[in-house]
Amino acid sequence: MRAPGLILAVTAVLAVACAPADETTTPTNQVDGVACTKDKLPTLTAGKITFGTDQPAYEPWFVDDDPTNGKGFESAVAYALAEELGYAKTDVVWTRVPFNAAIQPGRKTYDMDLNEFSITEERRQAVDFSAPYYDVDQAVITLDSSKAASAKTLADLKRVKIGAQVGTTSFDAAQRLQPEQDVAVYNTNDDAKAALRAGQIDALVVDLPTAFYITSAELEDGLIVGQIPAGDGKPEQFGIVLDKGSPLTACVSTAVENLRTEGTLTRIEQEWLSSAGTAPELK
Amino acid sequence: MTSELQRERSAYKRSRSRRSTLVALLSTAVFAVAVGVGVTGAPGWPRVRQSFFDVEMAWRSLPAILEGLWLNLRVLAVCGVLIVVLALLVATMRTLRGPVWFPLRALATVYVDLFRGLPLIILLYLVGFGLPALRLTGVPNDSVVLGGAALVLAYTAYVAEVFRAGIESVHPSQVAAARSLGLGPRATLRLVVLPQAVRRVMPALLNDFVALQKDCGLISVLGAVDAVRAAQIEHARAFNFTPYVVAGLLFVLLAVPTARFADALGRRLERRQGGR
Numbered sequence: 001m002r003a004p005g006l007i008l009a010v011t012a013v014l015a016v017a018c019a020p021a022d023e024t025t026t027p028t029n030q031v032d033g034v035a036c037t038k039d040k041l042p043t044l045t046a047g048k049i050t051f052g053t054d055q056p057a058y059e060p061w062f063v064d065d066d067p068t069n070g071k072g073f074e075s076a077v078a079y080a081l082a083e084e085l086g087y088a089k090t091d092v093v094w095t096r097v098p099f100n101a102a103i104q105p106g107r108k109t110y111d112m113d114l115n116e117f118s119i120t121e122e123r124r125q126a127v128d129f130s131a132p133y134y135d136v137d138q139a140v141i142t143l144d145s146s147k148a149a150s151a152k153t154l155a156d157l158k159r160v161k162i163g164a165q166v167g168t169t170s171f172d173a174a175q176r177l178q179p180e181q182d183v184a185v186y187n188t189n190d191d192a193k194a195a196l197r198a199g200q201i202d203a204l205v206v207d208l209p210t211a212f213y214i215t216s217a218e219l220e221d222g223l224i225v226g227q228i229p230a231g232d233g234k235p236e237q238f239g240i241v242l243d244k245g246s247p248l249t250a251c252v253s254t255a256v257e258n259l260r261t262e263g264t265l266t267r268i269e270q271e272w273l274s275s276a277g278t279a280p281e282l283k
Numbered sequence: 284m285t286s287e288l289q290r291e292r293s294a295y296k297r298s299r300s301r302r303s304t305l306v307a308l309l310s311t312a313v314f315a316v317a318v319g320v321g322v323t324g325a326p327g328w329p330r331v332r333q334s335f336f337d338v339e340m341a342w343r344s345l346p347a348i349l350e351g352l353w354l355n356l357r358v359l360a361v362c363g364v365l366i367v368v369l370a371l372l373v374a375t376m377r378t379l380r381g382p383v384w385f386p387l388r389a390l391a392t393v394y395v396d397l398f399r400g401l402p403l404i405i406l407l408y409l410v411g412f413g414l415p416a417l418r419l420t421g422v423p424n425d426s427v428v429l430g431g432a433a434l435v436l437a438y439t440a441y442v443a444e445v446f447r448a449g450i451e452s453v454h455p456s457q458v459a460a461a462r463s464l465g466l467g468p469r470a471t472l473r474l475v476v477l478p479q480a481v482r483r484v485m486p487a488l489l490n491d492f493v494a495l496q497k498d499c500g501l502i503s504v505l506g507a508v509d510a511v512r513a514a515q516i517e518h519a520r521a522f523n524f525t526p527y528v529v530a531g532l533l534f535v536l537l538a539v540p541t542a543r544f545a546d547a548l549g550r551r552l553e554r555r556q557g558g559r
Contacts, residue, residue: 105334105522126522163506167519184426184506185516191412195506198415200424 036251038086043111043248049087051078052110052241055096058189059213060272061116067094073209073272074114077133080264081240084255100167103127108243112252116207118169119239128246131253132237133265138173138228139211139279140203143196144221148203151225154282160202163192169236173228174205193218209273226282337525344517344526351510352533355499358427358509362434363495369439374446375472391443398440403501407433411505430502438495445487449480482552489545493538500534510534 035041044050053074056065063071070079070089082092095110102113105126118136119129140157142148148160157177163184164171174183184201186192193214195201206214208227215222230236240256242249259265285293322328376384376391398406410433415424423429453476461471481488503512510530517526 100519103522122520122522166512166515171516182508185503185508185512186506187504191504191506194412194416195426198412198424199418200415200426200506 036085036254038091041085041248041251044109045093048091048093049082049085050093050095050109050111051082052095052097052102052108052113053115054099054102056190057115058210059217060209061114068092071272073134073268074116076268076272077259077265078114080259080268081252081255084258085251099165102241105244111242111246111248113241115241116210116238117241118236120169123241127244128242128249129239130242130249131256131260132239133256133259134238134269134273135235136238137208137230137279138170138205138236139208140205140225140228140282141196141211141215141219141222142203142225143219144223146196146199146202148225149223151203152282154228157203157225157282161200162203162205163195163201164205165189165192170205170207172231176228176231177205189214208279211279212273224279226280228282333523335524335528337523340517340521340523340525341529344514344529347513347517348510348526348530348533351508351513352530352537354427354507354509355496356537358431358434358499358502359496362431362438362499363492365435366438366442366495369435370442370446371477373439373443374450377443377447378450395440395443398436399444401437403433403437403498404504406437407501407504409433410436411502426505426507427502430505430507434495434498434502438491438498441494442488442491445484445491446480448487449484450476452483453479485548485552486545489541489548493541496537496541497534500530 038047041049051067053062053067057067057072057074058065059072061072061074063069063075067075067078070076079089079092082089097110097113097115099115102110102115103117103123103126112130116136117123117129119132123129140148140151140162142151142160146160148157151157151160154177158179160179161181161184162174162177162179163186164174165188166185171183171185184192184195186195189204189206189210192201192204196204197219203225204214205228211224215224240252242252256265373391373394376387377395379388407430411426411429414422414429423432457475457479458471461475462468466474500509500511503509503515508516510533514526514530518524
């Protein structure tokens with residue numbers, strides 16, 4: 001009878017040993033502008049700054065799926081930000097992190113992630129956000145041939161089949177339309193576009209700059225139906241994602257604010273997102 | 284008539300079995316308490332409980348997940364029936380003897396090789412997004428129907444192989460005996476070979492059925508909001524893993540009856556064949 005008892009005891013001990021140990025994280029928010037220099041910033045690799053984004057990375061946020069070329073709105077913002085913090089172009093490292101993985105709680109493989117992340121209270125529970133670097137609207141796109149093409153009001157859109165990417169604020173905007181049919185939910189916008197082309201959905205909700213890019217460059221007969229009004233009257237804003245309690249957050253936010261007051265953000269926006277702002281606002 | 288000795292033996296056996304049950308119960312209770320105290324006492328436990336076992340979160344996400352699961356169940360029922368019928372057809376085609384049937388045999392073999400080898404996720408993308416993109420008339424456009432079609436294509440290949448194994452395990456003497464009784468080839472297959480074959484491969488079939496139950500969740504990649512997707516949506520809102528745990532548990536609960544049914548079936552088979 002000794003062996004079974006022993007096995008029981010060992011199993012119990014193992015089960016206990018497998019329970020995760022506590023990690024102590026002590027957020028050390030520094031005073032603005034004091035230690036925000038290249039030699040003091042505690043980045044993943046000393047002297048380097050690691051940015052994360054998804055693969056593929058889309059226009060107009062990145063160009064040619066190559067974040068390192070400095071082209072596209074978010075790539076340009078990243079390099080301007082690195083410069084503001086005192087990093088040379090060669091100190092900038094990029095890593096690829098899927099959209100939904102980037103905002104999970106837990107250890108990060110990046111110092112900061114630019115991936116069209118809208119700042120929401122729910123996401124703040126899991127990650128830090130920098131000061132916002134872009135105000136964004138959600139838009140509905142469709143094909144000329146679709147029955148959604150003739151939609152003029154929000155009420156018209158209730159009657160068509162709508163799709164969106166999972167875990168995005170575009171999905172929340174699609175839900176806000178309260179369509180009669182369930183919103184179709186896709187892993188990526190590429191899957192959603194395939195469904196739109198195939199006629200499985202009539203319309204797709206994406207953020208406005210993405211809407212401009214998809215309808216002008218990716219879908220031959222694509223068109224923008226219009227913008228969806230913000231949920232609670234507040235504009236939606238993109239923020240840079242950092243690890244929860246990251247010591248970099250304060251410095252990054254200060255740097256973003258500096259870029260805004262210098263007019264750098266506006267200049268980058270005009271260069272890469274100039275077509276935004278001409279889609280009708282749906283009522 | 285039971286002898287005195289036999290009655291004594293039975294009484295002794297019963298008392299020993301009661302004792303065993305009691306010991307098992309007691310040791311299980313001790314074990315559960317030890318694990319429970321150990322796990323909940325571990326330093327990381329509050330965080331684990333909050334992100335995996337948040338009761339309020341589970342309750343909030345349950346309606347959406349249940350609604351999604353209802354879709355999974357309907358897909359499972361329809362696909363299950365179609366798969367059994369088609370797989371029997373393919374298996375029969377593969378076991379046909381005689382040179383005349385070569386084309387059918389070859390076709391069935393190619394089918395099984397192709398669809399058993401193809402990763403299900405690729406098949407789902409090809410059928411779910413690729414087929415409707417052709418815009419051919421008559422091709423369905425519903426993501427659930429297309430996802431179901433992909434599942435049927437893949438699982439028919441697996442199940443056909445299980446059926447074939449069953450058919451080939453029936454001893455040739457059974458066929459010879461049936462033929463000598465005057466049954467034709469088709470009647471032999473239907474009345475003698477298939478009943479024995481199906482009975483023998485039942486555990487393997489139920490195994491594939493459990494796999495199908497879970498893989499029904501893959502239709503979510505085509506845009507259908509099933510239990511898996513509903514959980515993903517809830518998770519993306521709050522960064523809490525509890526909805527996945529809820530959906531996972533529901534799928535496990537779904538598989539338990541199949542497992543018990545398989546056990547019962549196995550015992551019945553044993554008795555029929557004069558085993559223990």
